[in-house]
Amino acid sequence: MSSDSRQSQDQREATLLKLVAAQDRAAFEALFHAYERKVFRYVLSLVREVDVAEELTDDVMVEVWRGAQRFAGRSKPSTWILGIAHHKAIDALRRRRPRVVELHAVARMPDDRPGPDSAAITDRERRMIEAGLETLSADHRAVLQLAFAGGFSQAEIAAIVGCPVNTVKTRTFYAKQQLRKAMERLGMRREIS
Amino acid sequence: MSHAKIAPLLPWYVNGTLDAGQRQAVESELAHCAECRADVAEFERVSAALQDIDARAPGPSEFVFSRTMARIDDLAAQAADTTPAAVRWWRGLNDWGQAGAVASVAAAAALLTFLATHGSQIVEATRQAGQPQYVQFERTQPAAEGTVAGALNKTMSAPAPPAAAPAAMDAAAVQRVAAKVRQQKQIVRTGEIHLLVGDVEKAIAEIGRVARRYDGSIAALDDRTPQGAGERHAASMTVSIPAPRFDAAMEALAAVGGVQSRTVKAEDVTDQIVDGQARLRNLRRTESDMLKIMDRSGKIGDVLEVENQLSSVREQIEQLDAQLKSTQARVAYSTIAVQMEDERPVGGVEPGPGAQLRESWRAAVESVKNFTLGLVARVMVVVAFAPYWLGLAALGAFVWYRLRR
Numbered sequence: 056m057s058s059d060s061r062q063s064q065d066q067r068e069a070t071l072l073k074l075v076a077a078q079d080r081a082a083f084e085a086l087f088h089a090y091e092r093k094v095f096r097y098v099l100s101l102v103r104e105v106d107v108a109e110e111l112t113d114d115v116m117v118e119v120w121r122g123a124q125r126f127a128g129r130s131k132p133s134t135w136i137l138g139i140a141h142h143k144a145i146d147a148l149r150r151r152r153p154r155v156v157e158l159h160a161v162a163r164m165p166d167d168r169p170g171p172d173s174a175a176i177t178d179r180e181r182r183m184i185e186a187g188l189e190t191l192s193a194d195h196r197a198v199l200q201l202a203f204a205g206g207f208s209q210a211e212i213a214a215i216v217g218c219p220v221n222t223v224k225t226r227t228f229y230a231k232q233q234l235r236k237a238m239e240r241l242g243m244r245r246e247i248s
Numbered sequence: 249m250s251h252a253k254i255a256p257l258l259p260w261y262v263n264g265t266l267d268a269g270q271r272q273a274v275e276s277e278l279a280h281c282a283e284c285r286a287d288v289a290e291f292e293r294v295s296a297a298l299q300d301i302d303a304r305a306p307g308p309s310e311f312v313f314s315r316t317m318a319r320i321d322d323l324a325a326q327a328a329d330t331t332p333a334a335v336r337w338w339r340g341l342n343d344w345g346q347a348g349a350v351a352s353v354a355a356a357a358a359l360l361t362f363l364a365t366h367g368s369q370i371v372e373a374t375r376q377a378g379q380p381q382y383v384q385f386e387r388t389q390p391a392a393e394g395t396v397a398g399a400l401n402k403t404m405s406a407p408a409p410p411a412a413a414p415a416a417m418d419a420a421a422v423q424r425v426a427a428k429v430r431q432q433k434q435i436v437r438t439g440e441i442h443l444l445v446g447d448v449e450k451a452i453a454e455i456g457r458v459a460r461r462y463d464g465s466i467a468a469l470d471d472r473t474p475q476g477a478g479e480r481h482a483a484s485m486t487v488s489i490p491a492p493r494f495d496a497a498m499e500a501l502a503a504v505g506g507v508q509s510r511t512v513k514a515e516d517v518t519d520q521i522v523d524g525q526a527r528l529r530n531l532r533r534t535e536s537d538m539l540k541i542m543d544r545s546g547k548i549g550d551v552l553e554v555e556n557q558l559s560s561v562r563e564q565i566e567q568l569d570a571q572l573k574s575t576q577a578r579v580a581y582s583t584i585a586v587q588m589e590d591e592r593p594v595g596g597v598e599p600g601p602g603a604q605l606r607e608s609w610r611a612a613v614e615s616v617k618n619f620t621l622g623l624v625a626r627v628m629v630v631v632a633f634a635p636y637w638l639g640l641a642a643l644g645a646f647v648w649y650r651l652r653r
Contacts, residue, residue, distance in 0.1 A: 095308040096302050096305050099306075109309060109312050117320065185297060203294060206263050208265035209260060228256065231259070231294070
């Protein structure tokens with residue numbers, strides 16, 4: 056997406072938000088349809104459970120409706136909305152029992168659905184990276200998800216996650232390191248088995 | 249740019265968010281740096297995997313949309329709802345919440361009203377406890393030593409009421425007081441005595457004998473016979489005793505029965521009498537002067553005028569004379585008021601079990617009645633205070649509702 060079309064998209068969404076602040080239902084529906092999948096996928100990548108992700112998506116969009124007045128246009132609508140999503144997901148993770156649930160969730164992730172083939176990596180590689188991603192902390196997974204699946208810049212990610220840009224830089228660096236270590240461990244096990 | 253500066257930019261090169269200048273710098277670094285190229289390759293693999301996962305991920309179900317819109321509608325309805333925040337809060341409470349809210353408001357109200365009605369009493373009681381107590385002793389001069397009043401004077405060490413308190417006693421003042429006491433004082437003594445007796449009739453007779461023994465007489469008698477069971481036979485008598493024998497008579501009367509209380513009052517009327525006598529002398533002199541004027545003057549007009557004034561003067565003389573005589577009589581004869589009461593109520597037999605139960609029932613009913621009246625009184629106070637605690641409750645509810653939001 057070119058920066059110009061991005062800018063105009065941001066402006067459009069900002070206008071919609073203003074209308075939502077005035078309790079415009081139609082404007083809210085438009086925003087909802089624009090962001091439902093993005094929000095859902097993002098929180099799913101963190102909480103790893105479809106039910107929880109759906110609930111959170113619902114919560115996030117309701118919060119968008121309630122908080123539209125607060126959105127002063129200082130940030131981009133996308134970073135604002137995904138910021139809400141990020142914080143709700145982190146809260147949800149903090150509240151529930153860690154680790155054990157995630158393993159079950161991994162089993163539930165529909166893995167075999169036919170999806171677009173990716174020429175950049177092999178199937179095996181993809182599964183290894185996926186497994187490696189499971190082991191990352193939520194913060195690390197978040198930056199990687201936002202950077203590569205979301206295509207956000209460092210500044211945007213900083214706005215979403217609510218930390219300084221330098222932190223985003225270092226977190227990305229460490230996330231990659233963790234991933235590599237995890238994949239090495241997995242890779243070595245696979246070689247043996 | 250150096251390798252160290254380029255390395256952190258690599259992931260952002262891969263996701264395409266670098267600006268033109270940065271991108272160029274990275275590309276020129278990649279041209280000759282194998283490490284960077286390896287890093288880029290790694291990031292590209294990660295990126296591809298993440299995008300793939302994303303693409304394969306399930307979408308949210310349709311229910312999310314309907315659920316969200318339903319909640320939105322709720323919120324919109326709430327926002328349009330003009331009922332005051334307090335009413336909405338109240339409706340939002342479950343049964344326990346409502347009960348709890350009412351209970352806590354009632355408790356706060358009860359506490360407030362208790363403090364409001366009793367607070368001043370508590371403050372006053374603590375204040376009074378700290379003050380010295382004065383004994384009310386009705387006499388204006390120190391009484392003679394050998395008398396009852398004098399004996400009482402010795403045993404009571406409290407100071408006299410401030411109005412009659414003498415100034416700091418120096419030696420000269422003490423001498424003057426002693427001298428005065430030795431002079432003849434005109435004191436009116438009155439006594440009061442409450443007795444508990446075994447037989448009222450016998451006591452009345454005995455008191456009569458005491459009065460005669462001390463050269464006194466019975467001035468009044470009031471004998472009240474009891475009307476029904478449970479009442480006590482009571483009587484009161486007034487005894488008149490010559491002043492010098494007052495103390496002895498009091499002692500004798502105290503012996504008639506069990507003394508419940510005894511009071512002696514001494515009123516110094518010396519000044520009253522002395523002044524009265526002086527005025528009387530003046531009036532008499534005026535009277536004789538007027539008579540002389542009448543004798544000397546020949547004119548009818550003058551005589552008539554003096555006659556008028558004379559009759560008024562004579563009227564004053566008569567009044568004053570009668571007053572003086574009455575006071576002097578009171579000085580001469582002291583009065584003792586005797587109240588007596590039978591120790592036991594009529595029908596001295598112990599009430600049977602039936603009567604006792606009836607008595608207990610009556611007492612219980614009485615107690616319930618008093619309690620209910622007290623409760624109703626307090627409820628009325630709470631209702632009267634409604635503006636205050638309603639205001640507080642509304643404020644509290646409003647604050648809490650805002651905090652919840």
